[in-house]
Structures are given as structure tokens and as C-alpha cells.
Amino acid sequence: MQQLITHIARFSSISPEKLDSIGDFFEARAFKKKELLLEEGQHCPDKFFIVKGCVHLFYLRQNGVEQTIDFALENWWASDFMAFQDGGTAQFSIRAIEATEVLAISAGQQRKMLSALPELNEYFHAVFQRAYAASQMRIRKTYEMSKEDLYQDFSRKYPAFLQRVPQYLMASFLGFTPEYLSEIRKKFLS
């Protein structure tokens, strides 16, 4: 819990002693590499705070191929937030890329937690405004940059992250074949 409490303190003014009890609302879970945290079509998913590890978000194309649409790592929140908020079924899956530890909270438990500690809304306001802002920037970049430039931008900004993600997932995320990504990587590294 300490890691989440530190994260909350970073984005809100809530006093640390108030956070002593929030562990009651979360469930600590561990996933092995390649294990699913959430499955497309599943009902009302949880929301995950990633304590350690790395996950990818993907959906199944009609041809059965998995399409990676995003990644999340330590100190990020991952879920299908539409399904989480509305209680619908998940539109994509989440899978551990490496051994991953999370704090999971259901929509019901979150309601209880926010009713007991409404000050936490300040934290979630900041977190989701940031996430939405980052998403605006991502959308701008998909218009602005070629896929090759997107890869180089990624490499420059998140070199450590790139070491952790298998190349075939990065290729899927960027819409490349793995072979083409390998070519670009060579060109970029040389």
C-alpha cells in the first residue's frame, strides 16, 4: 500500500493519516508473465494500480490477431474505464508482460472508499486529468508523426520501457510487422 499512498500524496493534499485505512478497500494480486488481469467481454472489471510490473491492453481483431492499443507500468492505473464506470463488459483485455503486482479495487469498493474519504476525489481528478491530457497529446502525435517517427519519439522518451516490452507487442502497438520494426530499429541504432 505504501507505494499507492506515496502516489496519492504526490497528487493531492489529503493528510497521510487519513490514508491508513484505504488498504481495506483494495485487494493485492499477483499475476505471472502472460496472465490476464482482465478479459474482453468480461463484466464490470476492476481498476488496477500497478505496484510492480508491466501490462499491455489489447483487443482481438476479427481475424483473431491481438491488437495492442496501450501499455501501463508502475504507478499507472489500468482498466477499461468505460466498463468500470458504467458496469458494462470490457472492450479489451489486459495482460501481464512480466510478473506483475497490482492493487485491485472494484467499482463498488471504490464507491465505499470515496464515500468514506471523499478527499480522494482530488487525487483521482488529478490522475485522470493527466491521463486524458496525455491521451490528447498521443492523438495529436498520431496525426503529426509517421509511424517511424513515433517509434523514435518513444525510444528517446522511454528507453527503459522499450527494454521491457517484447518487440512483437511494440510492433503491434505501432501497426508494423515485427520484421519492419526490426529494420527501423537497426536504422535508428546505427
Add this chain to the structure above:
Amino acid sequence: MQQLITHIARFSSISPEKLDSIGDFFEARAFKKKELLLEEGQHCPDKFFIVKGCVHLFYLRQNGVEQTIDFALENWWASDFMAFQDGGTAQFSIRAIEATEVLAISAGQQRKMLSALPELNEYFHAVFQRAYAASQMRIRKTYEMSKEDLYQDFSRKYPAFLQRVPQYLMASFLGFTPEYLSEIRKKFLS
């Protein structure tokens, strides 16, 4: 203000009488058709709640062409939220597509408002979680659908909105030439 208060009541449990004073933190502004609400490169922008009207978000490509990346209409919040939150310069512009009325709030005024009424964080938490969730769905769709399908999806879901947006902006948003969008439209309508 009544429209914003209604919107706040829809997404939070804050008691209406507490909202009587929030008008003090906002500035009502009116923009003519084609007038800019926010300009790329400008410092620390405001956040706008759209009371009436419709805007588009765009940036200038290196060749000088405007690239539309999003739209916003009544009851939506529009801003460069990264610049709003961090006090940086805006990475895109916002322009009125039709005569538009907004409630504007600066980052400083928002801090004062949330310090006086921390319960409003519940509202912004819900609004930004929704916005981020919608953005996740948009990103999924850009992987899943061809641009033609995206247009048809848009037409089915937001027919009234499509009537309000000039075709050249919709073409820019979808990455079409205006001529090509016109062809697709004919095909779709026939």
C-alpha cells in the same frame, strides 16, 4: 451558470446550495464564429465549459495546414489540459465553429474554487474519467476501423453533430481530402 450547475449535479452528490457561489470563479465569454478561444503557443490557457456552440481543436502542420484533432460541444470541457495543469504553452488551438458561449476558468481560479469547495473534485473525477475512457475507445477504434468505417460510425452515432460541422473540418479530422469525404458521403447516403 445554471447549465454548469445541472451538469455538476448529474455527475456528483454535491448539494446544490453549495454551488451558489461558484459563478464567482468563472468568466462568461462569447466567441463569434471562427474566433479563437485558445492559440497554440499561448501560455497557461483557461479551461472552458461550453454552454452553447461548438469548437474544434487543431494544430498547425509544418506545411501551414491546420490539422483538426478533436471537436467539443455543449456540456463538454475543452482545453489543452496538459498546459492547463502544468502551466506550459498550448500545443494546439481551439476555434469556434459557430457562435459559442463558454464559462472560462483559469488554473489559479480553479485552485481557489477547489480549495473552497473540495467536493467539486468528485465532479471533475467523474468528468475526466469519462473523457479518458472515451479517449481509450477512440484509440481502439482508430486501430479497428478504416477511415470510411469511422465516418459511418460517426454518422450513425452523432447525426445532429455532423450537421453542425463543416465538411472540410470533418475531412481534416478523418484524414481525408474534402473531395474524398464528399464521395464517401454520397456512397453512404445512397
